[in-house]
Amino acid sequence: MEIGFIKKLISVIATNDNEQITRISDDELIRRYTQTRDEASFDEIVNRYSDRIYGFALRITRNASDAEEVFQEVFLTLAKKLDMFRGESKFSSWLYRVTVNASYMYLRSQKKHENNISLENYSPYDEKGTLMGRIMYKDWSSRPDIIIFNKEALIIIEKAINELPESYRTVFHLSDIEGLSNEEVSEILEISIPAVKSRLHRARLFLRDKLSDYFHEWRK
Amino acid sequence: MFICKDVVENIMDYIDSELDLETLKELEKHTGDCPECMAFVSTYRRMLEITGKLKDKPFVTPEIRNRLKILLESKLKPV
Numbered sequence A: 001m002e003i004g005f006i007k008k009l010i011s012v013i014a015t016n017d018n019e020q021i022t023r024i025s026d027d028e029l030i031r032r033y034t035q036t037r038d039e040a041s042f043d044e045i046v047n048r049y050s051d052r053i054y055g056f057a058l059r060i061t062r063n064a065s066d067a068e069e070v071f072q073e074v075f076l077t078l079a080k081k082l083d084m085f086r087g088e089s090k091f092s093s094w095l096y097r098v099t100v101n102a103s104y105m106y107l108r109s110q111k112k113h114e115n116n117i118s119l120e121n122y123s124p125y126d127e128k129g130t131l132m133g134r135i136m137y138k139d140w141s142s143r144p145d146i147i148i149f150n151k152e153a154l155i156i157i158e159k160a161i162n163e164l165p166e167s168y169r170t171v172f173h174l175s176d177i178e179g180l181s182n183e184e185v186s187e188i189l190e191i192s193i194p195a196v197k198s199r200l201h202r203a204r205l206f207l208r209d210k211l212s213d214y215f216h217e218w219r220k
Numbered sequence B: 001m002f003i004c005k006d007v008v009e010n011i012m013d014y015i016d017s018e019l020d021l022e023t024l025k026e027l028e029k030h031t032g033d034c035p036e037c038m039a040f041v042s043t044y045r046r047m048l049e050i051t052g053k054l055k056d057k058p059f060v061t062p063e064i065r066n067r068l069k070i071l072l073e074s075k076l077k078p079v
Helices: A002-021 A026-036 A039-061 A064-084 A091-109 A151-163 A166-177 A182-189 A193-219 B004-015 B021-033 B035-052 B062-075
Strands: none
Touching: A002 A039, A026 A039, A026 A064, A026 A091, A039 A064, A039 A091, A039 A166, A039 B062, A064 A091, A064 B062, A091 A182, A151 A166, A151 A193, A151 B035, A166 A182, A166 A193, A166 B035, A182 A193, A193 B004, A193 B035, B004 B021, B004 B035, B021 B035
């Protein structure tokens, strides 16, 4: 009876601890881990960021096994060197930066080099600057949500994003999928804000075209 | 006077409501008269709705998480 009560009490305390740790700020988790190597704090950091880090690594490498290697390297680096985080930027920005570096290092070690094609001249208009005869016949904007947001459309868009050259893919991922500001993306990728905006603009034009082709074909 | 190219090149600032009033008026005047640009803006907005659905997609399975745990335990073991 007494043992049962104690077990129940321990379980209640553990549950309360789990609930509370999810409310702790990143900075406090970092402080706890760097000062006392508190495993629960590190686990919570992994819980919060693992999908974002894996997703970003997958976007850069475009390969699940490579992404997992990078994912492991990022958290191993974090476990060893979290005290190197000085709090000068947001923790999430710092972590994305670590992921970019780990991804490039991994791809270099595997000799997986991607030719970075420029999309700077990519545009839907003709040499006279007109869209005449290029957009309307493929207009899919009034299609019902059930068609637009179907699983196949999401697969198509994922595929189209992965067709973007790497420098556009990373900007698009951080800006439009992760929802980061131009300033944050600029800091993470170490490029200027005009470069972020320019790459995002061309990436979106490219993806709009890909989706138009898809929905146009789908109607046939 | 705005042409289609100007709509395309200003679309990001238009969507983000960052155009100055004069440019905004020019753009909306052109778009109102140009069905191609109207379709361009509509499909651009829809594209952003679709890509917005990709946020918060879960990637890390319990197996991936477990392999990370094993790796960390082996690499961080006190000597």
